[in-house]
Ligand SMILES: Nc1ncnc2c1ncn2[C@@H]1O[C@H](COP(=O)(O)OP(=O)(O)OP(=O)(O)O)[C@@H](O)[C@H]1O
């Protein structure tokens with residue numbers, strides 16, 4: 107009966123209810139879309155930087171961070187393989203040796219990240235081979251490179267051309283080499299695309315003068331949500347001197363950026379909902395004032411004030427939840443649209459530059475994530491419950507005859 | 513010793529202000545079971561104030577109110593709400609009913625608050641609305657009823673909880689004379705046939721004529737008390 111009473115009261119003033127519903131409706135759509143776009147962007151960023159290259163967990167020598175110096179590389183051993191492979195949720199691992207070097211063509215010289223990979227292991231566990239957009243993938247014994255397509259463009263190199271690498275090897279030795287470009291690789295992340303020079307592991311170790319060594323080992327897993335667990339498991343089983351890090355440690359900037367941006371999103375969402383709550387608050391005060399007499403009669407004939415307050419609370423929360431459920435239903439097609447048809451900014455556009463400055467692909471794609479939707483409903487429910495406290499307090503203290511005079 | 517349904521002693525209500533208003537001054541009123549009593553007096557004589565104190569809606573400045581032996585003055589607000597629900601039926605001047613509920617639901621409401629089982633509620637609502645002549649209007653909302661019909665629903669609601677007595681402050685004030693006399697007929701019949709005690713205030717001479725006892729207030733003092 108109380109529920110029925112609350113429900114009918116909502117529809118008493120249809121116009122006002124409609125206006126309140128609409129405001130919640132649009133706020134929820136707007137805020138859902140914004141959060142979905144943001145989360146979509148983070149997912150893409152994580153995917154293009156972490157998923158495509160660095161991995162969610164890496165094993166390194168304990169000294170490697172923060173300098174990332176070749177001198178702190180680790181020596182490969184059987185113990186590493188057994189400790190990694192005996193960890194739950196791990197599906198494999200790939201060794202890498204990385205260091206900065208200068209890359210030169212006939213025309214120009216650019217800074218580059220030279221990385222040695224195990225072509226067979228990468229083919230098994232990562233999509234490196236699939237990223238080759240031009241030319242061919244590496245064989246283990248090749249003395250040739252794959253170039254990030256962005257770097258190739260900057261250097262003016264194509265498949266078949268020759269690249270010269272000059273850098274610093276292990277313990278201060280000089281590293282120089284001259285290699286044919288065997289293929290070009292495409293990365294979503296412009297940062298990777300403009301920097302990577304990929305050699306077969308053996309050749310890279312030779313180039314850096316670091317036989318049998320790696321700077322890091324990328325640990326692959328069945329589900330990236332397990333990375334924290336894997337890191338903690340590994341820390342118990344790895345040979346001494348080695349540590350495991352998850353992506354948040356490996357890429358603090360990315361983590362920081364996502365967190366900051368997410369906070370900005372929350373602030374915006376908060377402001378948006380504050381505005382909406384004032385609207386709901388106004389509606390609520392009107393509902394209260396209009397019905398004071400009626401409430402007075404109810405208490406006069408014996409209705410407990412807390413029950414009355416409960417009915418009123420139900421009304422407000424039902425109204426707000428109805429609005430937010432409608433909003434979520436309305437947001438679904440909008441958010442899905444931007445999932446299936448992401449916005450891609452073209453070459454040279456203002457937005458493209460902005461995105462690339464942050465090392466991101468110039469693509470905006472939303473996620474369709476239950477969590478984002480549910481957050482809206484929770485936020486709306488929480489806000490309205492809180493703002494409904496004020497009229498509830500008034501109802502709890504009201505005097506029947508005073509109320510009936512209004 | 514008589515058992516009074518209502519017994520007030522030196523009941524006083526003073527509204528403080530720049531000039532204090534002595535709304536009720538030392539009223540000693542006793543009401544017995546099965547009375548049909550009108551409280552009359554000029555406007556501002558304190559009828560509403562007296563009824564509100566008797567009904568536990570307002571607190572006296574001094575004096576006491578006993579309903580079936582229960583002293584009301586010492587009770588807390590929420591005890592009074594409970595007491596009203598169990599012991600007193602109310603009919604107000606107008607806008608008695610909840611607009612979003614039907615006649616049936618309005619009548620049922622009190623019993624719902626008393627947690628009376630559904631089957632019992634349904635039977636009683638049917639009986640009460642029948643007694644006030646609205647058996648065919650059970651599912652109408654207040655806006656679909658005339659003023660007189662609304663007041664009859666209010667009477668049905670007041671009786672729903674089987675109260676010790678029914679208080680009605682100017683129940684006919686907003687009714688035309690036909691509806692007023694119809695409402696009075698119903699109240700008088702309920703009084704006679706079911707022994708329900710009614711105390712009502714009124715200005716209307718035709719209503720006064722129907723009362724079996726008339727208490728007259730002037731300036732907050734009982735100046736006359738006739739039985740007939
Ligand atoms: N809340 C209040 N504050 C101050 N004075 C009040 C209040 N309620 C009533 N009064 C005063 O108390 C006196 C008695 O009022 P009351 O309403 O009891 O009279 P009444 O006999 O019911 O009048 P009416 O026939 O007009 O309904 C009046 O002088 C009135 O102005």
Ligand SMILES: [Mg+2]
Nearest residue numbers: 559560561681
């Ligand atoms: Mg009055």
